Amino acid sequence: MQTRRRFVFGAAFAAISASLHGWQPTLPLQAGSVRFAAIGDMGTGETPQYELAARMESFRQAFPFDFVITLGDNIYGGSGARDYRSKFEIPYAPLLDAGVKFYASLGNHDSPSQSLYKPFNMNGQQYYTFTKGNVQFFALDSSYMRPKELAWLETELKKSEADWKICYFHHPLYSSGGFHGSSTELRGILEPLFITYGVQVVFAGHEHSYERVKPQQGISHFVEGASGQLRKGDLRKGSVLTAAGYDQDRSFMLVEIAGDAVHFQTVSRTGQTVDSGVILRSAIR
Numbered sequence: 001m002q003t004r005r006r007f008v009f010g011a012a013f014a015a016i017s018a019s020l021h022g023w024q025p026t027l028p029l030q031a032g033s034v035r036f037a038a039i040g041d042m043g044t045g046e047t048p049q050y051e052l053a054a055r056m057e058s059f060r061q062a063f064p065f066d067f068v069i070t071l072g073d074n075i076y077g078g079s080g081a082r083d084y085r086s087k088f089e090i091p092y093a094p095l096l097d098a099g100v101k102f103y104a105s106l107g108n109h110d111s112p113s114q115s116l117y118k119p120f121n122m123n124g125q126q127y128y129t130f131t132k133g134n135v136q137f138f139a140l141d142s143s144y145m146r147p148k149e150l151a152w153l154e155t156e157l158k159k160s161e162a163d164w165k166i167c168y169f170h171h172p173l174y175s176s177g178g179f180h181g182s183s184t185e186l187r188g189i190l191e192p193l194f195i196t197y198g199v200q201v202v203f204a205g206h207e208h209s210y211e212r213v214k215p216q217q218g219i220s221h222f223v224e225g226a227s228g229q230l231r232k233g234d235l236r237k238g239s240v241l242t243a244a245g246y247d248q249d250r251s252f253m254l255v256e257i258a259g260d261a262v263h264f265q266t267v268s269r270t271g272q273t274v275d276s277g278v279i280l281r282s283a284i285r
């Protein structure tokens with residue numbers, strides 16, 4: 001009887017801890033690490049965006065990230081004061097109040113004037129770079145990839161001395177999304193630069209689902225375009241590109257860069273962890 005009771009208790013405890021595990025940050029929270037969230041295609045102003053934003057705040061309590069990168073389509077349907085309010089300032093108020101900074105990139109639905117909107121930290125630039133710890137970020141405007149932007153990117157990548165070089169923009173170079181798929185023309189322009197100058201990780205949006213693409217040319221690609229919008233069931237099943245995917249609900253990514261490791265965790269609107277893992281610098285190329 002005694003043995004059986006112990007067994008039942010043990011099984012119940014295991015079940016509880018397994019269910020909790022999926023509902024909490026699993027990132028290492030290493031001292032001095034670079035911590036951020038990534039969201040894309042979020043600016044609808046509708047209930048799912050608000051619910052996902054609330055989930056981000058609940059995870060921030062346990063995983064205090066300092067900033068958010070946005071992967072475009074930040075504000076759908078106009079960029080007036082009321083749009084900024086209902087599609088950005090209200091849903092993300094708990095994050096903004098906590099001092100979390102947003103670094104936006106622009107999508108095809110975004111007005112270029114968003115670069116002047118102070119809380120997006122673009123300083124009037126449609127493409128720009130910033131550094132956090134040992135990581136340099138390059139926010140690109142993939143809707144208008146003109147020679148001037150490419151020349152700027154090459155100059156900045158060439159002089160970067162960061163351990164990690166991360167590019168983010170709206171249109172994915174690789175995607176198994178059924179609606180748009182891979183932006184192959186853009187890939188032909190950007191990928192050679194990424195390879196030459198050692199970009200290791202790329203984030204994009206545009207497709208309204210989450211996908212972790214198998215490393216391409218040694219580069220890890222994430223697509224997170226379901227932080228407000230959702231195209232349920234849109235990921236092509238059995239795609240050779242997909243390492244992991246989620247197209248059943250909205251989601252956001254949490255990322256922690258600690259030394260030579262990029263840890264990531266993707267969380268759904270209901271708080272379920274739908275993907276997680278680590279990218280090691282030593283394993284690249």
Ligand SMILES: [Fe+2]
Nearest residue numbers: 073107108206
């Ligand atoms: Fe888009």
